[in-house]
Amino acid sequence: MILTLRESRLHVLLVERGEDPFRGMLALPGGFLSHDGEEILDAAHRELSEETALSSGWVHLEQLAVYGRSGRDPRGRVISVAHLAIAPGLPDPVAGTDATDAAWIPAEAVLSGEATLAFDHHRIAADGIERARTKIEFSALATAFCGESFTIAELQQVYEAVWGTTLDTRNFYRKVQAAKGFIVPVGTDRRTTGGRPARLYRAGPTTVLFPPLIRPAPSATEENTRGEEE
Amino acid sequence: MILTLRESRLHVLLVERGEDPFRGMLALPGGFLSHDGEEILDAAHRELSEETALSSGWVHLEQLAVYGRSGRDPRGRVISVAHLAIAPGLPDPVAGTDATDAAWIPAEAVLSGEATLAFDHHRIAADGIERARTKIEFSALATAFCGESFTIAELQQVYEAVWGTTLDTRNFYRKVQAAKGFIVPVGTDRRTTGGRPARLYRAGPTTVLFPPLIRPAPSATEENTRGEEE
DNA sequence: GGAATAGTGTCTTTAAGACACTATCAA
DNA sequence: TTGATAGTGTCTTAAAGACACTATTCC
Numbered sequence: 001m002i003l004t005l006r007e008s009r010l011h012v013l014l015v016e017r018g019e020d021p022f023r024g025m026l027a028l029p030g031g032f033l034s035h036d037g038e039e040i041l042d043a044a045h046r047e048l049s050e051e052t053a054l055s056s057g058w059v060h061l062e063q064l065a066v067y068g069r070s071g072r073d074p075r076g077r078v079i080s081v082a083h084l085a086i087a088p089g090l091p092d093p094v095a096g097t098d099a100t101d102a103a104w105i106p107a108e109a110v111l112s113g114e115a116t117l118a119f120d121h122h123r124i125a126a127d128g129i130e131r132a133r134t135k136i137e138f139s140a141l142a143t144a145f146c147g148e149s150f151t152i153a154e155l156q157q158v159y160e161a162v163w164g165t166t167l168d169t170r171n172f173y174r175k176v177q178a179a180k181g182f183i184v185p186v187g188t189d190r191r192t193t194g195g196r197p198a199r200l201y202r203a204g205p206t207t208v209l210f211p212p213l214i215r216p217a218p219s220a221t222e223e224n225t226r227g228e229e230e
Numbered sequence: 231m232i233l234t235l236r237e238s239r240l241h242v243l244l245v246e247r248g249e250d251p252f253r254g255m256l257a258l259p260g261g262f263l264s265h266d267g268e269e270i271l272d273a274a275h276r277e278l279s280e281e282t283a284l285s286s287g288w289v290h291l292e293q294l295a296v297y298g299r300s301g302r303d304p305r306g307r308v309i310s311v312a313h314l315a316i317a318p319g320l321p322d323p324v325a326g327t328d329a330t331d332a333a334w335i336p337a338e339a340v341l342s343g344e345a346t347l348a349f350d351h352h353r354i355a356a357d358g359i360e361r362a363r364t365k366i367e368f369s370a371l372a373t374a375f376c377g378e379s380f381t382i383a384e385l386q387q388v389y390e391a392v393w394g395t396t397l398d399t400r401n402f403y404r405k406v407q408a409a410k411g412f413i414v415p416v417g418t419d420r421r422t423t424g425g426r427p428a429r430l431y432r433a434g435p436t437t438v439l440f441p442p443l444i445r446p447a448p449s450a451t452e453e454n455t456r457g458e459e460e
Numbered sequence: 461g462g463a464a465t466a467g468t469g470t471c472t473t474t475a476a477g478a479c480a481c482t483a484t485c486a487a
Numbered sequence: 488t489t490g491a492t493a494g495t496g497t498c499t500t501a502a503a504g505a506c507a508c509t510a511t512t513c514c
Contacts, residue, residue, distance in 0.1 A: 425465025
């Protein structure tokens with residue numbers, strides 16, 4: 001599953017299936033190993049570039065979990081190794097091999113069930129979004145949603161979009177700057193959009209955020225996002 | 231991979247392989263799906279009870295990650311779905327089907343490389359231990375190392391063993407009791423070992439610890455425990 | 461009374477949360 | 488000068504870390 005930010009909102013790339021089963025329904029992009037010896041991670045990269053025509057240099061890609069319940073695919077026993085990809089704002093999607101059409105769908109619509117997904121892809125998507133939500137608390141992953149350089153305001157929009165919350169600007173500035181090695185200033189550069197120019201930063205060397213940026217508690221939450229257990 | 235506490239130290243169950251490849255070497259217990267339709271989680275439970283003869287009611291079992299690099303098994307392409315099991319102090323191990331012998335090995339010895347493991351099992355074991363170390367910070371998972379009831383001192387030993395640190399008793403008492411729903415007193419019960427009797431607790435309803443029990447920073451750490459990526 | 465283990469209280473420091481104004485640029 | 492966006496400072500509260508003594512039982 002591929003996540004990105006568009007118009008300051010979190011979006012998931014979905015394809016409209018061009019073949020049975022579930023022809024015409026929305027599904028996560030994906031596919032089978034192209035040959036017996038293909039590495040799983042290579043296959044994930046291949047599927048990713050087939051769907052997004054993206055130079056995989058700037059994409060974060062990690063394994064999510066395995067989904068292998070019998071019955072999840074009417075064609076028979078299919079074991080899927082779900083991966084999570086995060087990329088900066090992407091061009092409009094390109095139709096892939098097994099898809100007639102692809103589109104960025106707001107994560108909200110997927111989570112709420114407003115968009116219905118084929119197979120058990122709702123569950124996979126929910127797990128992936130939850131992984132992203134958790135991981136940006138403790139790792140520098142949020143910068144994967146940004147381009148090479150970005151402003152602190154843009155980074156704040158990433159957190160707000162992924163968590164679906166609003167954050168206090170002053171506290172956010174304090175916290176990202178307190179996390180040493182998270183972002184480093186790109187010297188002289190600035191960019192302007194009508195107001196005071198913003199300082200540009202790029203991702204720093206650190207992958208582990210300390211202190212972390214804890215997500216505000218919504219009210220009562222669940223845990224358990226890992227794989228198919230239970 | 232199965233983790234438990236023995237003599238206040240974290241141990242991993244390893245089997246000595248009775249068959250090629252890697253005959254005679256230590257390896258994580260495991261096996262293949264018994265038939266085409268077997269659920270992955272069921273198979274993990276089955277392997278678990280084959281190795282430990284444990285009523286799976288008291289065991290925590292979760293999916294860890296997939297390991298599928300070609301070349302990881304000389305027999306051919308083998309995709310392993312690693313699982314992490316955590317159980318309270320277990321009886322001495324029972325030899326499994328594909329193992330001539332099984333033994334609890336200190337996690338330290340596995341991590342340090344003092345014990346050499348077959349296949350890529352060192353990596354899997356390291357990932358599993360790191361998962362446990364991280365997860366007891368934010369979830370009530372540590373109680374899975376204890377029996378049905380336990381003392382706070384015993385729970386502290388779990389944290390110390392898994393993290394490989396020592397903790398301040400007073401701060402630990404304060405923190406576990408501040409995390410509402412983590413542990414609940416088992417009323418009148420006590421148990422005695424020569425000193426003042428300790429109050430007994432059992433696992434509470436909460437799975438998410440708030441505030442969490444943050445693991446003390448060792449000095450400089452890495453992250454990235456998920457699966458085979460990179 | 462002594463050995464053994466259980467349990468607690470205070471002070472300091474760090475970080476979170478809440479909150480509103482000043483700074484810099486373009487038009 | 489106005490509109491727009493960027494950036495900052497303080498006070499309060501929560502939680503972490505450091506630290507040493509009292510309590511209860513068995514012998």
